[in-house]
Amino acid sequence: MLSGKIALVTGGGSGIGRAVCRLLARDGARVVATDMDGGAAQETINMLKGKAHCVLLKHRDDHLSLKMDVTDKTSVESAISAAIDKYKAPPSLITNAAGIIRDNFMLQMDEKSFMEVLDVNLKGTYLVTQVATMALAEHDASSGSIVNISSISGKLGTIGQSNYSASKAGVIGFTKSTAMELASMGVRVNCVLPGFTQTAMVGGVPDKVVKLILKMTPLKRMAQPEEIAEVVAFLLSDKSSFMTGASVEVTGGLGM
Ligand code: NAI
Numbered sequence: 001m002l003s004g005k006i007a008l009v010t011g012g013g014s015g016i017g018r019a020v021c022r023l024l025a026r027d028g029a030r031v032v033a034t035d036m037d038g039g040a041a042q043e044t045i046n047m048l049k050g051k052a053h054c055v056l057l058k059h060r061d062d063h064l065s066l067k068m069d070v071t072d073k074t075s076v077e078s079a080i081s082a083a084i085d086k087y088k089a090p091p092s093l094i095t096n097a098a099g100i101i102r103d104n105f106m107l108q109m110d111e112k113s114f115m116e117v118l119d120v121n122l123k124g125t126y127l128v129t130q131v132a133t134m135a136l137a138e139h140d141a142s143s144g145s146i147v148n149i150s151s152i153s154g155k156l157g158t159i160g161q162s163n164y165s166a167s168k169a170g171v172i173g174f175t176k177s178t179a180m181e182l183a184s185m186g187v188r189v190n191c192v193l194p195g196f197t198q199t200a201m202v203g204g205v206p207d208k209v210v211k212l213i214l215k216m217t218p219l220k221r222m223a224q225p226e227e228i229a230e231v232v233a234f235l236l237s238d239k240s241s242f243m244t245g246a247s248v249e250v251t252g253g254l255g256m
Contacts, residue, residue, distance in 0.1 A: 001237055003028035008083060008091035010070050010128055011098035013040025015199030016149060016232075019225035020095050021048065021063075023233045031063045032083045032091055035098070038067030070098045070124030076131045090135035092144040093236045096125040096171075099149065101201060106162040114163040121167035122174065129178060133187060144187035145236045148175050149228075150247065152193045156255045168193075172247050179245030188244040190235045195251030197223040218253030 007024045011017035012033030021033045025048045035041040045065040064086055068079035084090050100120045102113035125148050136144050153161055154168025171191055179189040196202060196213050202222070214220055231250050234240055249255065 001027045001239070002093070002233075005029045005093050006032065006083065006087050006089060006091040007093035007095070007236065008032040008034060008080070008128075008132065009095040009097060010034050010068065010124065011096075011149075012044050012065075013037045015097075015201060016194065016197060016225045016228050017095065017097035018044045018047075019229035020097060020232050021045075023226065023229045024093070024095075024236070025063060027233055027237070029093060030087065032066060032079075033063070034066045034068040034079055036067065036069045038065065041065040041067065070096075070128055071119045073127050073131070076127050080131050080135050084135060084139075090139050090141065091132060092136060092141055094128065094132045094144070094146045095232055095236065096128055096146070096148045097232075098124055099201070101161065101164050103160045103164070105160055109163060117163040118167050118170070121164070122170040125171055125174060129174075129189070133182060133185070136187065137185065142186050144182075144185070145240075146178070146182075146187065146189045147232045147235045148189070148191040149232075150175070150191045150193045152195050152249060152251045152255045155193060155247075155249075175247065176245045183244060188235075188240070190240070190243055190246045190248065192228060192231055192235065193247055193249045193251065194228045195223060195249075195254040197225055197228055199225055213254070216254055217251070218256075221252065223250065223252060 007029040012021050013035030021031045021044050025031045033041040033044040042065040045063045066079045069075040150171040151168040153165045157165045175191040
């Protein structure tokens with residue numbers, strides 16, 4: 001399905017990003033797992049090369065891990081250049097999954113926590129999209145697909161997450177604007193709005209908050225990262241060839 005494609009994933013060292021790497025490799029893509037934590041990105045690649053997967057995964061020796069900080073343009077440019085050096089072509093499938101939380105009530109939130117979240121979740125998405133798209137243009141690529149990981153919090157808001165909700169609402173707007181601008185280049189841009197998903201990110205959420213969210217979720221459970229990654233893989237693939245600018249909710253019914 002994605003045979004021969006080069007797919008770059010940010011936040012590829014954990015959670016949803018790691019699951020996206022696994023499924024894209026399963027579907028035949030050559031995967032560039034990037035993360036601020038270079039060791040975690042390498043672990044993802046080691047998993048792709050692991051014996052348990054070797055029968056299923058194509059190109060298993062052709063994946064790459066890179067340390068990349070999405071908030072730093074030089075770091076993003078170096079990573080895209082390294083991918084081009086390896087494959088002699090730029091990645092055409094981009095997943096922006098790097099993200100952080102710094103939760104607090106708005107009245108208590110300091111400026112640093114507010115800006116850090118905007119920097120990683122929103123500015124990072126912009127920088128990676130811009131650098132990756134410019135590389136595609138420089139190589140006269142005729143198609144590409146970008147998936148940004150927003151959040152249902154970007155649509156509904158969440159108590160204690162004014163910074164995070166603002167960043168994820170920003171990702172939805174950014175997705176729509178770039179979808180309009182890049183359509184003529186043959187590049188589609190969509191975003192996914194996950195609900196509560198079992199990853200390290202939600203590990204520190206207090207039990208009573210978890211219970212409350214599950215109560216509000218019709219399917220009464222958290223998502224597994226693979227359940228989000230399957231939708232990302234679909235949006236990256238040609239199976240979604242008439243979709244661009246879409247915000248796809250994967251929430252177990254939360255916020256419908
Ligand atoms: P996670 O914490 O498991 O993974 C996030 C990854 O991003 C980590 O590997 C981390 O090292 C990396 N990262 C953080 N800052 C970075 C930076 N500056 N540059 C590069 N990499 C950086 O989190 P999870 O849950 O897998 O989140 C993935 C995406 O999904 C995030 O954008 C998150 O906001 C979003 N999301 C998660 C939900 C959840 O319930 N887990 C719900 C809705 C959206």
